[in-house]
Amino acid sequence: MSGRAQVSFGRRDVLAAAERIHGHVRRTPVAQVAGSVLGVRGSAEPVWLKLEMLQHSGSFKARGAFNRVLAARHAGQLPTAGVIAASGGNAGLAVAHVARQLGVPAEIHVPITAPAVKVARLAALGAVVVQQGTEYAQAYESALAAAEESGALFCHAYDQPEICAGQGTLGLELLEQLPDVDTVLLAVGGGGLMAGVATALRSRARVIGVEPEAIPTLNAALMVGCVVDVDVSGIAADSLGARRLGDIAFAAAVDCEVRSVLVSDQAIVEARQRLWRELRLVVEHGCAAAVAALATGAYRPGPAERVGVVLCGANTDPADLG
Known part of the structure; x- marks a missing residue:
């Protein structure tokens, strides 16, 4: 570009x-x-x-996550499979929070290097947590593949x-x-x-x-x-x-x-x-x-x-x- x-x-x-x-x-x-x-x-x-x-x-990530999921819901495009995100921690926490507030399932992919405090919070918010790779890019590829398979709404951490x-x-x-x-x-x-x-x-x-x-x-x-x-x-x-x-x-x-x-x-x-x-x-x-x-x-x-x-x-x- x-x-x-x-x-x-x-x-x-x-x-x-x-x-x-x-x-x-x-x-x-x-x-x-x-x-x-x-x-x-x-x-x-x-x-x-x-x-x-x-x-x-x-x-701040809650702002974008709410906008992404609410926009999909208002357009009738929020699948029953819920939402999937990849994150170093914060984007996943935001998507998990939004999913809990709106009553939809959430699956969050994070690298194995994600801080334990963030991983624990993701689980506390009710999200399914998948740890994959040592950096965000690897968690991203994992989440994208899972979203394509399940049909869940993919919430990008920053590029949507x-x-x-x-x-x-x-x-x-x-x-x-x-x-x-x-x-x-x-x-x-x-x-x-x-x-x-x-x-x-x-x-x-x-x-x-x-x-x-x-x-x-x-x-x-x-x-x-x-x-x-x-x-x-x-x-x-x-x-x-x-x-x-x-x-x-x-x-x-x-x-x-x-x-x-x-x-x-x-x-x-x-x-x-x-x-x-x-x-x-x-x-x-x-x-x-x-x-x-x-x-x-x-x-x-x-x-x-x-x-x-x-x-x-x-x-x-x-x-x-x-």
Whole structure:
């Protein structure tokens, strides 16, 4: 796919998703904090944190999952076999939550490296859990084959228009809560959140995608002009461990001029610990990447720039937070 690829959904789809999932998802709060609390150097400006880790199932993924399944149900296309998803954890948790709320069966395929806390939660939500492979891509192939065999509705973790449009409702909420936001920082794995939020904020605010140096899916795609496979490793692989950026996400990134910045695993660990130490916020490592970009100077806000940071997930074991 080249930089001239067409975005397969637009802001009207995000608006339709917001109407469709209203009452099914939480309107998560925004907290203003001093930049110095997050380690931002040389700036007296505050930063606004979108506390999306308070969303149902512990991450933003519930938005896209509800939109995907409700859209199918409203169209009369939700099979009795239920839903199937592949996930490093968060997308599966969201689909399992949605399935339980709507009373349909769910089967979630995860790699054997998925955190035990996420696997246990999937089972608690009533989903059938299938562990396959050592990374998301292998779980994805397993789930896709199972969906073709059973006829269940396949819910992609990040590369379906309904999924991306649902994630974009976070951007609409943030605009209502912080109408004059200039820049939004968010973590990127497969890119569904980035695609949705960038589309929702197009011509209204810039979006910065933050990625671990070990899994630069967006950065690599923007460098060469198409989606490419990258190696998957590092501290945030459980939530940002897609092998490549989604096609929808790449098209949205090009169309909305999304910029990528990279952060180290050590910076991610320190940002996660800082959020707990200073604010008593428990987040997963992938989520902390966006804060790490500010703390390290990978992204430096300009004078009077109003910066929002999406804290996108909290499905983590807090035992190492002290």
